[in-house]
Amino acid sequence: MARRSLFGKDPAGPLDYLRKWPLLTVMAATFIFLYVPLLTLMAYSFNDSRRNIVWRGFTTDYYGKLFNNTDLMIAFGNSLTIALFSTIFSLVLGAMVAILLWRFKFPLKPLYEGTMALPIVIPEICMGVAMLAFFARIGWPNDLIWPINLANIIIAHISFTFPFVAVIIRARLAGFNREQEEAARDLGAGDWEVYRDVIIPHMKPGLVAGGLLAFTLSLDDFVITFFTSGPETVTFPVKVYSMVRFSVTPEVNAASTVLIVITVLLTAIGLWLQNKGTAKK
């Protein structure tokens, strides 16, 4: 008798590895390992108990407390402001790099590409301390008013996000049919019209996906921000870090849940747009 499985009425074929129990076990264990900590964390943010262990009933109190926690809300505001500005700049710079690398041959291009990829590959800690040293050495003033006092964090974030944005937009451009550009030219478009009417519209899904990536990268960053933020410019992850060091509390759970939902949502939208964009070409 052929063994039947959960996955359908057909008996398992020899390469249906997912239907073989050793693999299924590893797979299930991996997913439990990946999700149980996050899901319990999210679930317990609704637990009506300070001790955070035994389920004592559903409450949204901690979300209320979260919104009344001025320090945390200021940090959150800082994070959003930083993410917004770094996204805008990263998009412009990333799109330029993408066009440069997609469009042109030039001497030492492999070296240029490699250097452009450095911010993606070097350990975050190295970039963090480099930024710390850089701003200290050029005498960056740390008594500026909000939001200008966030500028150094924004600069650091742009430096590590725009190469990611460039990668995404370049991948989108790689799917561009050069005949479209030629068609526009053939119909009378000049250099500028070709960009305005054909190339930039084609880049749009990449711009949206790249923007969302830049936003989440900036919002999520801890290490680099840790080295560039001062007492007046605490971001959400830096604030959570200082809270986590002391204890596990429902407020931190609630704060984390908010951040998880935001980033997962943003990334999912970005991915969806990217897929939609590539499916259509």
Add this chain to the structure above:
Amino acid sequence: MTPIIGIQSITKNYGGEVLAVDDVSLDIRPGEFFALLGPSGCGKTTLLRMIAGFEVPSAGKILIDGQDMSNVPPNKRPVNMVFQSYAVFPHMTVADNVAYGLKMDGVSKSDAAGRVEEALGLVQLPGYGNRMPDQLSGGQRQRVALARALVKRPKVLLLDEPLSALDAKLREAMQLELRNLQATVGITFVMVTHDQDEALSMADRVAVMENGVVKQLAPPRDLYEYPSCRFVADFIGKMNLFQGKVTNSASGEITVGVDGIGDIRVPHDGAASGEIGIAIRPEKASVSAEKPEGADTVAIEGTIIQIAYHGDESHVFVKTDNGLTVSVTCPNRTRTIDDIANHGDRRWVSWNRGDTLVLAE
């Protein structure tokens, strides 16, 4: 009549090494349907792209309607192109696509709207203006590309492999339609294709290219019946090619000795000597049990070694005792198996002496 396109000693090489187009000169006449035919890599597309302005010739000149195009960028040339992938802009509606070229020319919106609708009617897509390209079939997208190019009323319409992305049935219908469209609008069409059937059935004149050189430029019938060289004879249609030696040359006629066949007298103008190729189309020959009589008949005997059945016709392969194989296309005129068609039979292959081709090169 001044040519609408004059190609004068055009050469194109990439990086000084690869010679894509090698000193080509030809004239395209106003109002004709012209085809550039050849295998991939023969330079036909490069030549078309040089007319459109997307490639710059390494040497030579291109004149459009008598004007030198050397320093004219593609967006200022009075020609428009239908791209192989159609390149219909995916983010614009059909109407916006068709209107794009008019917008670039600064045609007023109201004038443009009328011309767009007219052009869509011409390609049988009236009322499709508000659709997006991804709602159209491949054939419809091609019509949009056609309308988009024609609406600008170009002096010449360039078509790069226009039918290659369509399936066989649709392709045949489009062949006729393009032909009719060209007759209606009266614009010169220049089409690049690798499909000989397409070129023969659609074009008024065909230039066959190989390795960057035009091998022959002629109307379709001349190209098929009087190929000028072995490449054209072999590339267009099927051909039995034999190698022979000229044994006698008289006025209007030569005698060629072919191993395995013997001496064949062939009508030929001009002088010929030494090694020479002679050829006969498979459908010009026939197979018979008895040796056909007649002074103008060439006949050779052999054994049927293979019969390939194709429905409308059968391809019969006859091998002579000297090892030469001749293929003959026999139409299947009746539903029963003809008596000619038996493997291993001894049969005569014959054709009219006048149908024999002489290929000097």
Add this chain to the structure above:
Amino acid sequence: MDSWYKFKRVFLSVGVPPTFWLVAFFLVPLALIWVFSFGEKTGVVGIDITWTIDNYIRAFNPDILKIFAKSLWLAIAATVICLFVGLPVALGIVYAPSKWKGLLLLGIMLPFWTNLLIRTYALIAVLRTRGYVNFTLEWFDAKIRVLFDLFGMGGIATALLGERFQALELLYNDNAVILGLVYVHLPFMVLPLYAALERLDRSYLEASLDLGAGHLRTLWNVVVPLALPGIISGIIITFIPALGSFLTPDLLGGPDSAMIATIIERQFKSANDWPFGSALSFLLMYITFGALALRAVMAKRGGSDGLEG
């Protein structure tokens, strides 16, 4: 692709701004700490650039070497575990029914998008002595005791389980760091493996099975050699960020689970010895570059692994 000199204006207008940014706000800062790494600390903020290599020599004293060794060990252990977990997971996803494939991949990626800090924090919440794992164990422990008491065998339960429940010390040690590194970096391993296996023609596997090999033999003799570039790529892509981890050892590790990043941070914050911290940063970067170069060489030998844009 066009030659840059044919379209100089466009080339320069898209090329200059990002290049300027990269140089001014990335390469210059890096160069600065590179120069610092050859300097000497003179007072609280003063650094004299004396082009000494003392800072690098200090990195080779036994205490620091021990931390380097420990970092390597933790990162390698985590990478190996990721490989052994990631290979079957990737294999399962590749041969999953197509409607499941995207969903499973998304399932692997989803935790990856959540904040690193939050993921680490979630592990703390689960693993600490008053955390959910211990709580669950305690619950089972209590039930078992009740069960034994019911049959009047309370003594046996005490003998087996001890006088009372002892919470496991799951946090603040090397194992917790390894677990944390695996938790955080597993997607880095699964994705390149998936990409490599996805490209593998399944008829190779079928041929192997057809010729009489079992599934494990097929895996070892056919899948692993053919997917080797992807496997190596996955190993290196996992190893690099694991080695440079700062948060994981900082939050999950004990006093002796410091990794390289931990001591770099210390030099720049509490110890305030920037030249030494800079030297350590560059040593970490050199190891990273070495690993990347290895990957490039392997990729060239085994054909592209298709991960670059």
